[in-house]
Amino acid sequence: MRRGLFGTVQGTIQSIVQPPSDYRPISILPSFKELERRLLGTKIESVDRLGKRVVIQNSNDDLLVFQPKMAGLLVSDTPPNEKHVRLVLKIANAPSEKIIYWDQRGLGNVKLFSRTEMEEFLRAGSIGPDALSIEFEQFYLAFRDCKRPVKPTLLDQSKVAGVGNLYASEIVHACRISPLKNCNELGRKAWRKIYDSMRSILTIAIEHEGSTLSDGTYRNSKNNPGSYQNSHKVYDRAGELCFTCGKNLIERIVQSQRSTFYCSKCQK
DNA sequence: ATTAATGTTCAGAA
DNA sequence: TTTCTGAACATTAA
Numbered sequence A: 001m002r003r004g005l006f007g008t009v010q011g012t013i014q015s016i017v018q019p020p021s022d023y024r025p026i027s028i029l030p031s032f033k034e035l036e037r038r039l040l041g042t043k044i045e046s047v048d049r050l051g052k053r054v055v056i057q058n059s060n061d062d063l064l065v066f067q068p069k070m071a072g073l074l075v076s077d078t079p080p081n082e083k084h085v086r087l088v089l090k091i092a093n094a095p096s097e098k099i100i101y102w103d104q105r106g107l108g109n110v111k112l113f114s115r116t117e118m119e120e121f122l123r124a125g126s127i128g129p130d131a132l133s134i135e136f137e138q139f140y141l142a143f144r145d146c147k148r149p150v151k152p153t154l155l156d157q158s159k160v161a162g163v164g165n166l167y168a169s170e171i172v173h174a175c176r177i178s179p180l181k182n183c184n185e186l187g188r189k190a191w192r193k194i195y196d197s198m199r200s201i202l203t204i205a206i207e208h209e210g211s212t213l214s215d216g217t218y219r220n221s222k223n224n225p226g227s228y229q230n231s232h233k234v235y236d237r238a239g240e241l242c243f244t245c246g247k248n249l250i251e252r253i254v255q256s257q258r259s260t261f262y263c264s265k266c267q268k
Numbered sequence B: 001a002t003t004a005a006t007g008t009t010c011a012g013a014a
Numbered sequence C: 001t002t003t004c005t006g007a008a009c010a011t012t013a014a
Helices: A004-008 A032-039 A115-124 A136-143 A150-154 A165-174 A188-207
Strands: A012-017 A027-029 A044-050 A053-058 A063-067 A072-075 A085-092 A098-103 A109-113 A251-255 A258-262
Touching: A012 A032, A032 A109, A063 A072, A063 A115, A109 A115, A136 A188, A150 A165, A150 A188, A150 A258, A165 A188, A165 A258
Parallel strands: A027 A109
Antiparallel strands: A012 A085, A044 A053, A053 A063, A063 A109, A072 A098, A085 A098, A251 A258
16 A cells, blocks of 8 residues: 555654634543643554544554545645644654644544454454455455445445545446446446456546545645546536547436436446 | 535434 | 435535
């Protein structure tokens, strides 16, 4: 797994700061005080991705889990602005001195787990295996009997963790499968295509450091935009020509209250 | 000035 | 059990 700058963060947590804010505070569990009590003076051992979460493990085996949701991100240095900075971990000894949690909408949360609590959480099954580690058989089993349309179901984090809204549209387009097709109407071969496309699209998107959409919210750990938006085949391309068939226009529909983009001519 | 939209997910209800 | 709806929030574009 590619981890970017945060994969190399080392050092001791010197202080934790929750900047004064005009906005409602984000959820910090069990509490800000408890974060200070259990993290100050401990060393950061690793920074990893788990589905859409970022997990920081410290030398006491506690796990600090960031769930940025719609509009949050972690940066090492400069945030997009100061007013939406929600939490800062100051690190003694470079390479990076800080880990900054920035969240424009404040929908995200931060939660501290003991190792036991994390094992319990994973066992409970609200998040499934990561999209880049799950094996095909397990992936197929998770989806094949579901009666819902394929695209919204790919967003179900309990089946597979890590596929977000724009990637779900890109994945089914790459397979030439309609987002409206029900999961249980697709055969094993179709699911194999979806599995392969999910892996390749997410892998390439990570290499491109993600997709920075027109609102500019998403940034990488150095506060630079990603470039995968330039490779989108359907997302945010309503009314534009489909690259695959070259004849039809990309359509936008709403499924489960989320936008879906697809080509009704080449996706069946 | 409203409304709808936004890399999301959670509880609660049908 | 599975699936759907609405809410949490800040900001921008239409």
